[in-house]
Amino acid sequence: MTPGADHFERRDQIIAGLLRYGTWLATALIAVGVLLTAAAPFLSSPALPLNGHDAVEAGIAVFILLPVTRVMLMLTLFLREHDYAYTAIATLVLATIAAGVLMEM
Numbered sequence: 001m002t003p004g005a006d007h008f009e010r011r012d013q014i015i016a017g018l019l020r021y022g023t024w025l026a027t028a029l030i031a032v033g034v035l036l037t038a039a040a041p042f043l044s045s046p047a048l049p050l051n052g053h054d055a056v057e058a059g060i061a062v063f064i065l066l067p068v069t070r071v072m073l074m075l076t077l078f079l080r081e082h083d084y085a086y087t088a089i090a091t092l093v094l095a096t097i098a099a100g101v102l103m104e105m
Helices: 003-039 052-080 084-104
Strands: none
Touching: 003 052, 052 084
């Protein structure tokens, strides 16, 4: 393989790692939320600051933010590589996402 191919493979591994570990984090948060909700009748302690519903919402938020985070990571990687065409595309995608979010507010 050429050094360029190794570079692209490394970039793909970084992006795959973000998606893999982000998915695991979101799944773990949802699982903790489900377990806390199931154990709520047995845990009547007001000292517990997190309830199951909040943990599930956090997990869903992580799932929703993963694609946006991926585009932001790709934008950063493209900037580091001085690949301005793909930097412009990633910027356009982020601008489209931001416009969609702002229109919903």
